Amino acid sequence: xxxxxxxxxxxxxxxxxxxxxxxxxxxxxxxxxxxxxxxxxxxxxxxxxxxxxxxxxxxxxxxxxxxxxxxxxxxxxxxxxxxxxxxxxxxxxxxxxxxxxxxxxxxxxxxxxxxxxxxxxxxxxxxxxxxxxxxxxxxxxxxxxxxxxxxxxxxxxxxxxxxxxxxxxxxxxxxxxxxxxxxxxxxxxxxxxxxxxxxxxxxxxxxxxxxxxxxxxxxxxxxxxxxxxxxxxxxxxxxxxxxxxxxxxxxxxxxxxxxxxxxxxxxxxxxxxxxxxxxxxxxxxxxxxxxxxxxxxxxxxxxxxxxxxxxxxxxxxxxxxxxxxxxxxxxxxxxxxxxxxxxxxxxxxxxxxxxxxxxxxxxxxxxxxxxxxxxxxxxxxxxxxxxxxxxxxxxxxxxxxxxxxxxxxxxxxxxxxxxxxxxxxxxxxxxxxxxxxxxx
Amino acid sequence: xxxxxxxxxxxxxxxxxxxxxxxxxxxxxxxxxxxxxxxxxxxxxxxxxxxxxxxxxxxxxxxxxxxxxxxxxxxxxxxxxxxxxxxxxxxxxxxxxxxxxxxxxxxxxxxxxxxxxxxxxxxxxxxxxxxxxxxxxxxxxxxxxxxxxxxxxxxxxxxxxxxxxxxxxxxxxxxxxxxxxxxxxxxxxxxxxxxxxxxxxxxxxxxxxxxxxxxxxxxxxxxxxxxxxxxxxxxxxxxxxxxxxxxxxxxxxxxxxxxxxxxxxxxxxxxxxxxxxxxxxxxxxxxxxxxxxxxxxxxxxxxxxxxxxxxxxxxxxxxxxxxxxxxxxxxxxxxxxxxxxxxx
Numbered sequence: 044x045x046x047x048x049x050x051x052x053x054x055x056x057x058x059x060x061x062x063x064x065x066x067x068x069x070x071x072x073x074x075x076x077x078x079x080x081x082x083x084x085x086x087x088x089x090x091x092x093x094x095x096x097x098x099x100x101x102x103x104x105x106x107x108x109x110x111x112x113x114x115x116x117x118x119x120x121x122x123x124x125x126x127x128x129x130x131x132x133x134x135x136x137x138x139x140x141x142x143x144x145x146x147x148x149x150x151x152x153x154x155x156x157x158x159x160x161x162x163x164x165x166x167x168x169x170x171x172x173x174x175x176x177x178x179x180x181x182x183x184x185x186x187x188x189x190x191x192x193x194x195x196x197x198x199x200x201x202x203x204x205x206x207x208x209x210x211x212x213x214x215x216x217x218x219x220x221x222x223x224x225x226x227x228x229x230x231x232x233x234x235x236x237x238x239x240x241x242x243x244x245x246x247x248x249x250x251x252x253x254x255x256x257x258x259x260x261x262x263x264x265x266x267x268x269x270x271x272x273x274x275x276x277x278x279x280x281x282x283x284x285x286x287x288x289x290x291x292x293x294x295x296x297x298x299x300x301x302x303x304x305x306x307x308x309x310x311x312x313x314x315x316x317x318x319x320x321x322x323x324x325x326x327x328x329x330x331x332x333x334x335x336x337x338x339x340x341x342x343x344x345x346x347x348x349x350x351x352x353x354x355x356x357x358x359x360x361x362x363x364x365x366x367x368x369x370x371x372x373x374x375x376x377x378x379x380x381x382x383x384x385x386x387x388x389x390x391x392x393x394x395x396x397x398x399x400x401x402x403x404x405x406x407x408x409x410x411x412x413x414x415x416x417x418x419x420x421x422x423x424x425x426x427x428x429x430x431x432x433x434x435x436x437x438x439x440x441x442x443x444x445x446x447x448x449x450x451x452x453x454x455x456x457x458x459x460x461x462x463x464x465x466x467x468x469x470x471x472x473x474x475x476x477x478x479x480x481x482x483x
Numbered sequence: 484x485x486x487x488x489x490x491x492x493x494x495x496x497x498x499x500x501x502x503x504x505x506x507x508x509x510x511x512x513x514x515x516x517x518x519x520x521x522x523x524x525x526x527x528x529x530x531x532x533x534x535x536x537x538x539x540x541x542x543x544x545x546x547x548x549x550x551x552x553x554x555x556x557x558x559x560x561x562x563x564x565x566x567x568x569x570x571x572x573x574x575x576x577x578x579x580x581x582x583x584x585x586x587x588x589x590x591x592x593x594x595x596x597x598x599x600x601x602x603x604x605x606x607x608x609x610x611x612x613x614x615x616x617x618x619x620x621x622x623x624x625x626x627x628x629x630x631x632x633x634x635x636x637x638x639x640x641x642x643x644x645x646x647x648x649x650x651x652x653x654x655x656x657x658x659x660x661x662x663x664x665x666x667x668x669x670x671x672x673x674x675x676x677x678x679x680x681x682x683x684x685x686x687x688x689x690x691x692x693x694x695x696x697x698x699x700x701x702x703x704x705x706x707x708x709x710x711x712x713x714x715x716x717x718x719x720x721x722x723x724x725x726x727x728x729x730x731x732x733x734x735x736x737x738x739x740x741x742x743x744x745x746x747x748x749x750x751x752x753x754x755x756x757x758x759x760x761x762x763x764x765x766x767x768x769x770x771x772x773x774x775x776x777x778x779x780x781x782x783x784x785x786x787x788x789x790x791x792x793x794x795x796x797x798x799x800x801x802x803x804x805x806x807x808x809x810x811x812x813x814x815x816x817x818x819x820x821x822x823x824x825x826x827x
Contacts, residue, residue: 049821210496294823295821297822364487366487367495369493369495375494376493378489378492382486402496403489407502408599409600410599411764413769416769416770420821422818424818447822452494455494456496456497459505461501463492
């Protein structure tokens with residue numbers, strides 16, 4: 044069986060900037076900005092006030108429902124401000140600002156618990172929510188929600204996503220090499236929580252060292268298999284990954300659990316292990332800082348809330364004055380207008396591209412070449428969707444299943460007319476949903 | 484130092500393909516056939532092509548100026564239209580023919596609809612259809628015999644192009660009561676001789692439109708486009724396959740399955756049409772299934788016209804007619820979407 048999916052694109056990988064750089068610890072910042080929204084779902088609510096002393100790992104906000112997670116202080120010090128600050132999502136978002144006392148005193152409850160495997164499953168899920176875990180691959184969906192499929196849904200196959208198909212990014216790659224045991228421990232905890240029969244670890248074949256390392260650690264695990272995947276974008280997209288590994292198709296509008304699968308990113312698995320074995324909340328993560336716009340690209344372990352500017356300074360600064368700053372990879376990442384934005388739970392990397400690399404060409408008319416149709420991993424007609432949006436035919440977008448689009452960007456990547464198809468489709472989804480709401 | 488950042492929607496990288504690259508690759512792919520045309524029909528073939536291309540470029544630029552839209556003559560699409568139109572003309576035609584044809588192709592066939600990407604029909608073929616309707620005699624009587632060969636590609640029958648010869652012979656045999664015994668005998672001899680034209684058809688040593696005659700030179704260009712993935716096999720294979728099948732089944736004179744499929748593949752403009760005109764991106768369906776339907780439709784219409792139509796050749800009209808079905812095909816033929824059960 045060929046381990047891949049239909050369609051897809053081959054963007055230049057550009058991983059050599061940072062894939063051989065071991066993870067370094069970024070020195071503690073003077074202050075951190077902890078946004079109250081770092082996950083999909085309801086914003087969290089602050090539990091601290093200006094002037095409060097906090098230790099590393101203390102909660103600064105609480106969840107406001109099941110699909111919500113708290114945020115924690117990632118340094119020790121004093122709360123100096125609570126207000127709206129620039130955020131990677133592109134707008135100002137309520138955040139707690141903490142000034143460091145330079146001592147990094149940790150909350151005492153954060154220590155190794157050797158009986159962590161014996162924690163009852165229900166308690167494990169609570170602990171994971173209280174640790175503030177949200178998917179670290181980028182989408183940042185609260186982890187405990189994914190780990191609690193509503194009965195009678197049952198997860199048969201747990202999948203660990205080490206595909207890292209986005210160009211440039213290497214944080215998952217480095218984690219798999221440097222934290223292999225802990226990631227596997229986390230994955231086994233995930234399998235235990237779900238009572239999953241099988242575990243697959245999917246890694247693109249461009250990371251043979253990670254595949255070997257993962258295989259050597261799991262060689263005694265009968266029900267865990269490390270699978271090398273075709274190097275093709277978007278191999279790490281949830282639906283495409285499940286298709287490649289299990290040949291199951293997540294139904295339209297459905298979730299992986301509808302085909303008895305669950306996907307977690309390798310970084311999240313590590314966080315699960317640390318949350319359960321050490322009681323450690325999600326206060327730091329590994330971030331790739333890369334691109335030709337960065338003097339010395341690096342993989343950094345960074346406290347959540349550290350401003351990106353601090354990361355750049357540590358990496359020697361920019362090589363250019365003008366360019367593009369992207370949080371995430373270049374295919375799906377979000378362009379930033381300022382570098383004074385905090386690292387959040389979903390920040391897998393920051394890519395800085397030079398002005399010449401920053402794509403700025405004017406779109407031309409569609410010539411119906413069909414390249415986007417061949418490339419679309421969801422088998423949609425991106426050219427038609429784009430044209431319908433351009434002509435404001437929003438009511439027709441349902442007929443062309445616009446909501447199935449995963450916004451991976453493959454269509455726009457291959458378009459010879461350089462149309463901004465993802466932009467058009469995102470706008471189209473918004474408009475189509477408005478129409479649906481009105482008629483409902 | 485304050486850094487300045489550009490902001491836009493993802494994706495932030497694009498591959499290197501462009502309209503220009505695609506169009507100029509098509510131009511490159513068409514060059515072998517031009518070399519063949521100059522060899523077989525003389526320098527006039529080149530000049531007709533040059534006149535046609537220049538007219539196409541000037542027309543496109545002028546109209547875009549008049550329309551106050553950006554002038555895009557450098558994207559190469561007008562060059563392709565100019566070449567294709569010239570390839571559909573007899574080498575002996577007067578120079579005003581490509582001028583008018585090319586002007587019509589660009590002005591009416593393309594710019595009147597809004598320019599590249601918006602034209603419903605292949606502009607070059609529309610230009611040719613216009614010329615054929617307006618100057619039918621000039622378009623079908625200015626044939627030039629190829630260097631060292633005959634119009635028919637057969638030494639014994641020199642008066643007409645291969646498809647014409649076949650058409651006339653079939654007409655005589657089907658209406659024996661109207662013709663003398665001599666004529667009928669002659670027609671049967673034509674039919675039995677026709678297979679001796681294979682080699683001439685393959686190399687291009689035969690009469691016809693200046694760019695359509697050499698199968699091998701066209702295939703070399705087509706291979707290049709296939710390799711570059713600017714065209715797919717879906718349309719050419721179904722198109723040629725259906726022509727071969729139907730010609731074999733119905734074009735014989737001794738009953739079903741006595742036709743000559745190879746002759747039908749090699750003769751006329753089928754190879755030029757199937758690989759270079761029925762694969763025009765703008766005017767053909769975007770899905771694989773749609774392309775198969777399109778190719779098959781072209782095949783059926785071509786054999787239909789060759790067999791029953793007033794013209795010996797039907798490639799251009801078949802493609803034009805199928806161009807008109809493209810929007811409908813694209814509307815109703817969609818791929819099975821990931822995660823959906825069956826095609827709706």
